[in-house]
Amino acid sequence: xxxxxxxxxxxxxxxxxxxxxxxxxxxxxxxxxxxxxxxxxxxxxxxxxxxxxxxxxxxxxxxxxxxxxxxxxxxxxxxxxxxxxxxxxxxxxxxxxxxxxxxxxxxxxxxxxxxxxxxxxxxxxxxxxxxxxxxxxxxxxxxxxxxxxxxxxxxxxxxxxxx
Amino acid sequence: xxxxxxxxxxxxxxxxxxxxxxxxxxxxxxxxxxxxxxxxxxxxxxxxxxxxxxxxxxxxxxxxxxxxxxxxxxxxxxxxxxxxxxxxxxxxxxxxxxxxxxxxxxxxxxxxxxxxxxxxxxxxxxxxxxxxxxxxxxxxxxxxxxxxxxxxxxxxxxxxxxxxxxxxxxxxxxxxxxxxxxxxxxxxxxxxxxxxxxxxxxxxxxxxxxxxxxxxxxxxxxxxxxxxxxxxxxxxxxxxxx
Numbered sequence: 001x002x003x004x005x006x007x008x009x010x011x012x013x014x015x016x017x018x019x020x021x022x023x024x025x026x027x028x029x030x031x032x033x034x035x036x037x038x039x040x041x042x043x044x045x046x047x048x049x050x051x052x053x054x055x056x057x058x059x060x061x062x063x064x065x066x067x068x069x070x071x072x073x074x075x076x077x078x079x080x081x082x083x084x085x086x087x088x089x090x091x092x093x094x095x096x097x098x099x100x101x102x103x104x105x106x107x108x109x110x111x112x113x114x115x116x117x118x119x120x121x122x123x124x125x126x127x128x129x130x131x132x133x134x135x136x137x138x139x140x141x142x143x144x145x146x147x148x149x150x151x152x153x154x155x156x157x158x159x160x161x162x163x
Numbered sequence: 164x165x166x167x168x169x170x171x172x173x174x175x176x177x178x179x180x181x182x183x184x185x186x187x188x189x190x191x192x193x194x195x196x197x198x199x200x201x202x203x204x205x206x207x208x209x210x211x212x213x214x215x216x217x218x219x220x221x222x223x224x225x226x227x228x229x230x231x232x233x234x235x236x237x238x239x240x241x242x243x244x245x246x247x248x249x250x251x252x253x254x255x256x257x258x259x260x261x262x263x264x265x266x267x268x269x270x271x272x273x274x275x276x277x278x279x280x281x282x283x284x285x286x287x288x289x290x291x292x293x294x295x296x297x298x299x300x301x302x303x304x305x306x307x308x309x310x311x312x313x314x315x316x317x318x319x320x321x322x323x324x325x326x327x328x329x330x331x332x333x334x335x336x337x338x339x340x341x342x343x344x345x346x347x348x349x350x351x352x353x354x355x356x357x358x359x360x361x362x363x364x365x366x367x368x369x370x371x372x373x374x375x376x377x378x379x380x381x382x383x384x385x386x387x388x389x390x391x392x393x394x395x396x397x398x399x400x401x402x403x404x405x
Contacts, residue, residue: 006170008182010287013190013278017291020194021248028201029247032219035208042210 169272189278193256233394250390257382280343289336292393300400346378
């Protein structure tokens with residue numbers, strides 16, 4: 001323990017304390033605390049921003065989901081329409097083909113009947129000629145050719161009408 | 164062993180105005196070290212801290228937490244400068260006496276030591292702190308409330324409350340002094356033993372290392388306790404609910 005109290009030290013240490021405090025505030029913890037506060041704010045801002053981006057992202061995601069949903073529905077409807085169209089077209093084609101076939105059949109029938117008539121006519125002609133020839137051979141010279149032909153024509157006409 | 168202090172008596176011819184030059188020197192050195200630590204830490208401040216800045220920010224947080232444990236931060240923020248200055252200055256002062264000791268052999272004057280191993284210095288700091296608690300008590304709560312504080316919770320405790328102020332001052336200063344003085348004494352003893360002979364050096368080496376390590380612990384703990392008690396005393400005077 002000291003024999004005397006050195007008041008000089010008391011005053012000096014108090015003064016030194018105050019000076020040190022002021023200097024530290026100006027040069028050391030003042031700026032550092034400011035920096036820490038700044039960082040705190042920065043981090044808070046960053047957190048806010050992150051939160052906002054997250055919400056934005058969620059919103060976008062929701063939008064995209066809806067968009068995809070919509071697209072899917074659209075695709076569905078397009079496929080549906082295409083299916084309907086193709087069905088209708090198929091039916092049309094079938095109907096067309098059927099009518100075409102009908103037409104062709106009728107044509108063919110017409111052709112057949114025409115051919116038949118023609119054939120019948122031809123046959124009639126030939127039959128008449130042949131009959132004439134046969135008749136000529138059979139009743140040679142008994143009838144003159146003109147009357148004979150006329151007669152045969154009549155018979156054939158009769159036969160044709162009956163046919 | 165019996166070291167003298169380099170005291171200049173009656174400085175400037177003022178009677179009783181003595182100065183211990185060793186204390187002056189050591190206080191200045193420790194203040195310089197604290198200042199340098201602060202300035203180097205605060206150089207090139209970055210948003211992403213590194214190196215010294217990190218360390219100093221840790222100290223700042225540490226002091227902040229200590230203040231927070233005594234009072235809420237709204238009241239305590241104004242004491243932050245006081246706290247960190249006291250803590251760092253006392254801590255560095257405590258550390259200064261550990262590695263070596265410089266003694267003028269002709270006059271037996273002790274020059275290099277912990278300034279906190281001197282009761283005048285520690286009592287100065289303690290009285291300053293206690294006076295500050297009174298100052299802030301009056302300033303922040305008003306004189307009436309401050310006066311009422313002496314009669315709570317029971318009026319007849321008033322004499323004890325007054326006594327408490329003095330004991331607080333005394334214990335605050337003397338605790339620091341006692342610890343550091345004991346540290347210095349034992350270090351001196353061990354150093355003397357070590358310097359006496361080869362055998363002494365061998366015998367003293369291990370305890371010396373152990374005691375130095377313990378001294379670092381003591382120095383840190385005492386600085387922390389001083390800071391803590393400062394804040395507790397301030398909180399007693401300043402806070403409304405105690």
